[in-house]
Amino acid sequence: QSALTQPRSVSGSPGQSVTISCTGTSSDVGGYNYVSWYQQHPGKAPKLMIYDVSKRPSGVPDRFSGSKSGNTASLTISGLQAEDEADYYCCSYAGLGVFGGGTKLTVL
Amino acid sequence: EVQLVESGGGLVQPGGSLRLSCAASGFTFSSYWMSWVRQAPGKGLEWVANIKQDGSEKYYVDSVKGRFTISRDNAKNSLYLQMNSLRAEDTAVYYCARGVKSFQHWGQGTLVTVSS
16 A cells, blocks of 8 residues: 655646656556545635546546546646646555545646 | 534543534535545644544554544534544644545534643
C-alpha cells in the first residue's frame, strides 16, 4: 500500500496545457484500469474529475482528460483557467485503494 | 441530490475512542460500496476503509487494522467508523465517500483531533 508518486507541483499560464503524472506499480496502476483523479480546492472536499483512467463524470469540462501507459497514469488539463488552480490527487484501486501524494497546480 | 453528512468528530486523548457517522440521502444507499478517506492537516488524501453493500466484505489500510471498524446500517442509510486506540497520527479530516473504485460523491468531512 505504498502511495502513488506524483510531482509536488506543476504550473502553467492561462490557455496552456499541463500534464500531471501518477506512477505506481504493476500491482496497482499498471494492473487495473481503475485510476481516478480528484481536484481539491483549499478547505473543500475533493471532486472527482476522471474515473476508470479516462472517463469524465457528467459536468466535468472536456478540457480534463486522462490516460495510462504501463505503470504511469496522467491527467492533462488543456486551456488552463484560473479556477483550475488547486491540488490534484490520483487514486488507484486494486482491491484496496491508494492515493498519490498530490500535486499543486499553479496557474501563473 | 446525493448528500453525505459526516458527524462525530472532535478532540480525543491518545488511546481514546470515537465513532464517526455518515448520513446518506438522495440515492439507494444499500446499492453502493462506501468508503472512508482521511486527510491530515496540510497533507494528502489517504484511503482508510471500505465496505461492501451488504457489509459482508470490509477492507482497511494497514495503519488502522485492528483499531478501526467500518460498518453500515442500510435501514438507516448510515455508514460508521468506530475508531479505538487513537494515536496522534490519526488526526485528520475524515470524509465519507460513495464508491470503492472511484469516489464520485463526498461529504464535507469531520475533523478528528487526537491530542492530550
